[in-house]
Amino acid sequence: xxxxxxxxxxxxRVLIDNRSALNVCPMSTLECLNVDTSLIHPTTxxxxxxxxxxxxxxxxxxxxxxxxxxxxxxxxxVIKVDSPYNLLIGRPWP
Numbered sequence: 001x002x003x004x005x006x007x008x009x010x011x012x013r014v015l016i017d018n019r020s021a022l023n024v025c026p027m028s029t030l031e032c033l034n035v036d037t038s039l040i041h042p043t044t045x046x047x048x049x050x051x052x053x054x055x056x057x058x059x060x061x062x063x064x065x066x067x068x069x070x071x072x073x074x075x076x077x078v079i080k081v082d083s084p085y086n087l088l089i090g091r092p093w094p
Contacts, residue, residue: 001085005066007033013086020090022047025076027058029086035061040078049081050088065089 001015011029024047030037040059049055058078065074074089 002067004087006063006087007035009033011086013084014089015085015087016089018090020088022090023074023076024088024090025061025063025078026083026086027078027080030061030078035063043077045077047077047079049079050083051081055079055081
């Protein structure tokens with residue numbers, strides 16, 4: 001796991017998992033980032049969570065992510081789940 005800059009805040013415990021088809025942001029992380037939740041766009045996606053259960057996605061949101069000297073806009077699936085990671089960056093991301 002790594003540390004990234006997300007919306008100008010350092011976020012620890014970020015997992016990069018190239019086997020994952022999605023980028024996942026737990027709702028608790030989004031709340032800690034003080035991101036306006038009205039920016040979450042509705043979706044009907046259901047995903048398999050970290051604990052193996054299936055969860056309804058709360059929505060999608062694009063967040064500015066900085067990894068080293070590079071910056072990207074990354075679309076995340078927002079879910080309400082207890083997670084050992086603050087963000088999961090899978091595919092696709094630049």
